[in-house]
Amino acid sequence: MSTDSNVNSLYRDPENGVLPKVDFSLDLTRAALVVIDPQVDFLSEKGVTWPLVGNSVTENGVVGHLEQLFAASKQAGIAVVISPHYYYPCDHTWEHGGPLEKMMHDVGMFDRTSPLDLTGFDGSGADFMPQYKPYILDGKTIICSPHKIYGPQTNDLTLQLRKQGVSQVILAGMAANLCVESHLRDLVEQGFEVIVVRDATAAPQVPEGDGYQAALINYRFIAHGLWTTAQVLEQLQSR
Template identity: 50%
Template sequence: MKFNKKETAVVVVDPQNEFLHEMGEGYKLAKDVVKANNTIENMISLLKTAKENRYKVFVSPHYYYPHDYTWKFGSNGEHMMHQMKMFERKGPSEAVEKNSRADILDEFKPYLEDGETIIASPHKIFGPQTNDLVLQLRKQKIDTVILVGMNSNICIESHMRDLVEQGFEVYIAKDATAAPGEEAYKAAEVNFGMLSSGSLTTEEVLERLK
């Protein structure tokens, strides 16, 4: 079954150097699965095909500002990200520093900085409950979402769960994601298969986008 381009969007979660470039602290944890899945290459293929076929593309980025590091409590994952200064920016009114860990991976910029991609406000923990992604999707009359990006077992899964609860039909391009280790990735795959409307390979998604 082909996707309906008027109602379907590709949502890219955390397409940033932090997870996808060797400078990133997150990349150091996820690099083996990123390489095994050809995650970057698969994400590029999906973005290229989505743009060529006039699908809307959204980004749900992750940023932390100085005041975020003063939070008084958090999960173990939050503490780890704060200690590593992951996704660090100078402030909400400052532009993202070029080639910083918070910046979008260069290979994605032709697709995500084209003036047409919709960039949501930053999510602050793992899911879209803390940003305006759902509002942006609703305002474009999107009801079907294809999720790609990082990390499979944390932010991708959190986005999937919330979007499903919000009434969206959600698909995962499972090899256009990666996780910090094979065990974490396999755990995410189990939940993708149970909770999404389809856990598909990049090739399967490409066929349905065209």
């Protein structure tokens, strides 16, 4: 039997292709919604990255879907956790960085004056989208320290999840092929079950390629589930 035949006979999933579907069940007693970078610079026409991500954000309905996820998660009583992205003046003195890091620093993405000073923060590109603030600033949502490049290795996300007894993560936010994928990879390595909400994320579209499409391929290989917002809402509202 050929290699291709072996793959087809052993692993082909009629609905999902070669990769088998994972038997995952959402348990609200140990689940959390984790939203990455729900900030103006990514999700608003006023944001500095809108020329790169705007079409993808709009096509996926990300802004509205994130609000639905916030509301349903609060109603269901699960933990809601934000992993934000901020840059302070000291971060602009880094001696090296990749091309996207350079771009973020050059355009002032997520810039704040200081870790302790909120001067100019309200309504800035680093601020949260205004429609999310009632959910994020309710005194219950966990706002982690900022991640600095893409993954959560530089913030306290994993600690906060462990302290809340969370072992399942509903993952959404920006950007699909960068911070979301990096968070997904690290959380899986840390032993969490992770569902990615495919229409509550988006990515840059550049001459080198469509970051969103690239991310979807890797999500399918890595995540325990790749759900739509509607599927997540059904699970949250039926339990």
